[in-house]
Amino acid sequence: MATTKKPAKRTAATGKTGEGFSDEERGAMKERAKELRAEARAEKDKAAGEQAVLEKIAEMPEPDRAMAKRLHAIITESAPVLSPKTWYGMPAYAKEGKVVCFFTPASKFKERYATFGFNGDANLDDGSMWPTAFALTKLTAADEKKIGALVKKAVS
Numbered sequence: 001m002a003t004t005k006k007p008a009k010r011t012a013a014t015g016k017t018g019e020g021f022s023d024e025e026r027g028a029m030k031e032r033a034k035e036l037r038a039e040a041r042a043e044k045d046k047a048a049g050e051q052a053v054l055e056k057i058a059e060m061p062e063p064d065r066a067m068a069k070r071l072h073a074i075i076t077e078s079a080p081v082l083s084p085k086t087w088y089g090m091p092a093y094a095k096e097g098k099v100v101c102f103f104t105p106a107s108k109f110k111e112r113y114a115t116f117g118f119n120g121d122a123n124l125d126d127g128s129m130w131p132t133a134f135a136l137t138k139l140t141a142a143d144e145k146k147i148g149a150l151v152k153k154a155v156s
Contacts, residue, residue, distance in 0.1 A: 022109075024109050035085070035087065035089075061107050078151040090108060102117055102118075113136060118132045123153060124154055
């Protein structure tokens with residue numbers, strides 16, 4: 001039985017102009033590719049990941065830097081099982097190689113607020129709907145307590 005080769009699909013211009021990725025998005029993707037290469041070399045070394053996160057935090061402008069420093073302390077204290085790492089050029093915390101939570105500084109994508117979020121591997125399920133990201137303009141003591149509890153729940 002002979003197999004017939006299908007012609008390659010061609011894409012033609014449709015006259016539509018898409019915006020594509022922004023410079024910030026392209027930069028984040030390039031950073032992620034660099035991170036993946038570094039992870040392969042470091043073989044998931046927790047100390048190297050923490051150093052990379054601390055370097056990224058140090059590069060941030062205020063008030064992002066202050067929030068990121070405090071979040072780093074809260075997360076590492078609340079869930080020592082999580083490994084700090086950079087993820088798309090941002091501080092993130094992983095369990096068994098999968099990012100559970102992350103911090104997106106407002107300055108990264110020129111937003112009016114920073115974001116602290118959780119990925120699908122976070123154990124936060126609560127009924128049929130629950131929040132997975134929080135806008136941050138500053139961190140209060142109550143916010144810190146809530147974040148610590150959420151991080152503990154996320155890794156439980």
